[in-house]
Amino acid sequence: MPGKKLQQSDFPELKSSSTGVDWWRSLEELADTEEFQSYLHREFPAQATEWLQCSRRDFLYLMGASFFLAGLHGCDLHQPEEMIVPAVHQANQNHSGSPLYFNTAMELSGSVLGLTVESQMGRPIKIEGNPNHPSSLGATNVFAQAATLDLYDPDRLKVFQRNQKNSSRLRWRRELQATRIHFDQTQGAGLRILTQTSTSPTQQRLLNHIRERWPQSRWYCYEPVNDDQQRAGTALAFGNNAKLTQPVYDFEKAAVILSIDYDFLQARDLPLQQIRHFTDKRRLAGGTNQDQNPQFNRLYALASSPTLTAAKADHHLRTDPAKIISLLIEIAAQVGVDAVSKTELYQLVDQSEDERRWLQQVVADLKSAGQFSLVAAGREQPPLVHALVYAITQQLGNSGVTTHFYPSQQIRPDTTTADTSMLRDLVTDMEQGKVEDLFILGGNPVFDAPADIPFAAALKQVSRSYALSSLP
Numbered sequence: 001m002p003g004k005k006l007q008q009s010d011f012p013e014l015k016s017s018s019t020g021v022d023w024w025r026s027l028e029e030l031a032d033t034e035e036f037q038s039y040l041h042r043e044f045p046a047q048a049t050e051w052l053q054c055s056r057r058d059f060l061y062l063m064g065a066s067f068f069l070a071g072l073h074g075c076d077l078h079q080p081e082e083m084i085v086p087a088v089h090q091a092n093q094n095h096s097g098s099p100l101y102f103n104t105a106m107e108l109s110g111s112v113l114g115l116t117v118e119s120q121m122g123r124p125i126k127i128e129g130n131p132n133h134p135s136s137l138g139a140t141n142v143f144a145q146a147a148t149l150d151l152y153d154p155d156r157l158k159v160f161q162r163n164q165k166n167s168s169r170l171r172w173r174r175e176l177q178a179t180r181i182h183f184d185q186t187q188g189a190g191l192r193i194l195t196q197t198s199t200s201p202t203q204q205r206l207l208n209h210i211r212e213r214w215p216q217s218r219w220y221c222y223e224p225v226n227d228d229q230q231r232a233g234t235a236l237a238f239g240n241n242a243k244l245t246q247p248v249y250d251f252e253k254a255a256v257i258l259s260i261d262y263d264f265l266q267a268r269d270l271p272l273q274q275i276r277h278f279t280d281k282r283r284l285a286g287g288t289n290q291d292q293n294p295q296f297n298r299l300y301a302l303a304s305s306p307t308l309t310a311a312k313a314d315h316h317l318r319t320d321p322a323k324i325i326s327l328l329i330e331i332a333a334q335v336g337v338d339a340v341s342k343t344e345l346y347q348l349v350d351q352s353e354d355e356r357r358w359l360q361q362v363v364a365d366l367k368s369a370g371q372f373s374l375v376a377a378g379r380e381q382p383p384l385v386h387a388l389v390y391a392i393t394q395q396l397g398n399s400g401v402t403t404h405f406y407p408s409q410q411i412r413p414d415t416t417t418a419d420t421s422m423l424r425d426l427v428t429d430m431e432q433g434k435v436e437d438l439f440i441l442g443g444n445p446v447f448d449a450p451a452d453i454p455f456a457a458a459l460k461q462v463s464r465s466y467a468l469s470s471l472p
Contacts, residue, residue, distance in 0.1 A: 103130050108143055109225045109269040110197035110410045111135070115144055124151060129272065139272040156470050164472070179437060179464075188214020190436030192426060196443045197223040197410050197419075204411040218429070219413040220422045224448040225269065227410075228418040230379050233386020244415050246408040247376075247390075251277035251297075254374035254402045256365045258300045260328060260385060261378035263307040300362045302327060317358045324381070327355065328388045334363045337391045371397035423453055430458035440467040 024030040028039075100119045105112050114133020118126040127148055131138035150156070160167045183191055191214060193207070207219055227246075234245050251257070251264075251274050264274045281297040301313035304321040319327065330351070351359065366373045373396050377389045393403050414422065423445065429435050438459070449455040459465060 103133075105133075106144055106147065107198060107200070108141075109223055110199065110227065110408075111269055111271065112199055113141065113144060113272065115140065124148060135271045135273060137273045137276045139267075139276060141267045141269075141272060143268070150470065153471070155472065157472055161472060183214050183217070183437075186216070188217030190434065191217035191439075192429065192435045192437070193217065193219045193439045193441065194423075194426060194443075194445065195219070195221050195441045197221060197226065197412075199409040199411065201411075207411070207413075218426075220426045221412050222419045222423040222426075222443065222445060222449075224443075225379075226419040227379055228420060229381060229383055230377075230386050232383035232418070233377075233381075234390070236383050236387040237390040240416065244408040244410075244412075245405045246410075248404045248406055249274060249374055249376055250402050250404065251374065252280070253372060254278075254281075254297055254369075255295060255372040256298050256300070256369035256374070258302070258331075258362060258366065258373070258375045259309050259313070260302050260324065260376065260389065261304060261307075261381055262376040263303075263309045263378065264376070265308040265312055298365060300358075300365070315358060315361060317355065319355070325384055325388075327351070327359065328385060330359055331363055331366075332388050332392050332395075334359070335366055335392055335395050337388075337395050366392075366396060369396075371401045373398060374402040376403075420450060420453070423449060423455065427453055427455055427458045430462055433461065435461075436463045438462045438465045440465065440469075442468055444469070 028036040102117045102119060104115050104117055106115055107113075112135060114130035114136045116128050116130045117124050118128070125148065127140060127144050129136035129139040129144075160169060160172045162171075183189075188210075193210070195203070195207070198204075210217060211219065230246075231244070234247075238245065248271075249264075257278075264270050264278070267275060278297065278299075281295075299309070299313045299315075301307075301310040301316045302324060303310040303316070303318055304324065306318075310316045310318065317327075366375075375389050375392050375396070375398070377385050393399055399405065417425075426435075430438070446456045446459065
């Protein structure tokens with residue numbers, strides 16, 4: 001209470017009149033002065049205690065009336081009368097309470113994942129793998145599961161934007177029509193198109209049509225997680241004509257597996273059927289090992305960092321990244337690859353006792369398994385590692401059994417140029433003022449371009465740029 005702080009000595013008469021039975025919180029309350037009564041009235045208004053004295057039923061009456069009045073305030077008493085007619089025919093495949101399932105596919109870094117999407121009343125709510133699709137066999141990865149969240153992202157673009165401001169569809173169409181007329185006159189001079197890695201035949205057909213109609217236009221392809229090293233390794237092993245050849249691994253037939261930083265158990269952008277086939281060979285019940293004498297596979301992992309595949313491996317050797325090539329050269333020489341044993345690198349191999357023991361065991365198992373062995377290298381490994389893996393594959397007879405080489409289904413403007421080189425060529429054109437209109441169809445090169453390629457700075461020199469994206 002504001003004002004003078006009272007002491008018990010200020011009220012000598014209270015000391016003699018008090019019986020010790022009454023309870024009080026302060027001397028001000030005991031003295032019951034006018035100043036205290038004024039403070040009490042301001043702090044606790046009149047009839048404030050009525051809320052504590054009413055019954056439970058009265059309390060519910062008062063609260064119900066309050067909610068009713070609040071709801072009545074939100075009603076529009078001037079709403080015009082309307083005729084509401086129920087739908088005679090329901091929309092196609094839109095049945096109340098019954099889920100619908102649609103088969104689709106999702107692209108990620110040039111690979112395709114077969115999916116099945118559950119839809120309720122026209123709204124996709126769950127994504128699972130398509131059990132009939134060879135790449136998924138009913139499984140999904142983290143990117144497929146997150147696709148549903150991306151669909152309902154509150155930041156997802158719903159309209160066209162121009163310079164961070166909403167724009168109408170009509171204005172967008174008129175601008176594209178004017179751009180098309182301009183490129184018809186200039187044969188596409190100054191037009192550049194940047195896409196991600198894709199396997200879509202429709203996209204390839206449309207891009208080929210653009211290049212035929214506007215021959216001076218240029219198409220570039222860039223993916224931050226790409227197969228540049230693998231393609232270079234394939235060309236090193238089989239020649240430039242086989243640069244677009246892609247290895248496909250069959251883990252269902254593999255008895256001994258050697259993974260060179262090939263983290264196929266991570267369930268990211270690699271085919272998910274590899275996980276299913278690998279685990280089936282290690283499962284006693286419910287898998288493919290239903291014989292009386294089941295044959296389990298054995299996994300060797302050579303990695304430079306902790307991975308799920310290395311953690312699951314029966315024999316794991318963790319080593320320095322620079323030493324992987326030397327160890328792989330030793331493996332290739334011991335399995336009988338003649339071209340490797342004559343190189344100078346073979347003479348420079350220096351191994352510890354643990355490495356020699358691991359090499360001896362993996363070479364013995366690879367030779368014992370023969371054509372039913374499998375050797376795979378991660379896409380981040382240098383071209384020489386991929387070339388050595390293909391040489392070991394040919395020497396062991398894996399080709400056509402556990403390893404198959406097929407033409408890549410990825411569409412690319414140039415089969416001999418790496419993704420990073422194409423992006424660098426595009427940035428050079430942008431810096432030299434050769435690019436008038438740039439269409440970025442997917443991806444975010446401003447964010448994921450290599451640090452030595454100044455894409456963001458070069459983009460400011462382009463007259464008009466267009467980006468196809470779901471987020472601003």
